[in-house]
Amino acid sequence: MEYLDELYPDVRCELEYEKDYELLMATVLSAQCTDKRVNKVTKELFSTYDIFSLANVSLKEIERIIKPVGTYTRKAFYLKTIAENLVKDYQGRVPNDRVYLESLPGVGRKTCNVVLSNIYEVPAIAVDTHVERVSKRLNLANEEDNVTVVEKKLMKYFPKDKWSRLHHQLVLFGRYQCKSISPQCENCKLQVSCKYYKKKKIDK
Secondary structure: OHHHHHHOOOOOOOOOOOOHHHHHHHHHHOOOOOHHHHHHHHHHHHHHOOHHHHOOOOHHHHHHHHHHHOOHHHHHHHHHHHHHHHHHHHOOOOOOOHHHHHOOOOOOHHHHHHHHHHHHOOOOOOOOHHHHHHHHHOOOOOOOOOHHHHHHHHHHHOOHHHHHHHHHHHHHHHHHOOOOOOOOOOOOOOHHHOHHHHHHHHHO
């Protein structure tokens, strides 16, 4: 935690949003896609439509805008259905209700954790591909653990009031330092705990 504080003293979600539903939809779009690309797409999407007009616009129009994020046909359906449900059930607002949010199409536990943590300051650790990779390399989780198990282990190891901050830090660490390919191991202060680094030394 001290090392992550040193690397990332000021952390925030890298997805750009102004309204609660914008974060929800941006997180849905970020599956198998970079935040940078999502931000380009949502800039046009949210400047053109609000949640009420998104509930009524055609799927083809949503598909046209979000095409660069990949699997855009399915994601367009998710966004339109999410908009329809939020307008119908909560006047367009995102509720602080995990059960309801996870009932929406395209919204799993990771997405829900991101939204509740950033919008309502609910302590949560969202395990994406970066958090999962870093956790396993640093022996915080086993290779065979699924994302739910990884999340539970991280929640067990770290103080609850640090979960949300830690999530952002692990994402950034995995995105920029402990990358999937060619991680920056040489100057990392976590080498002593890292299975990847130890294996790399042996292979050399």
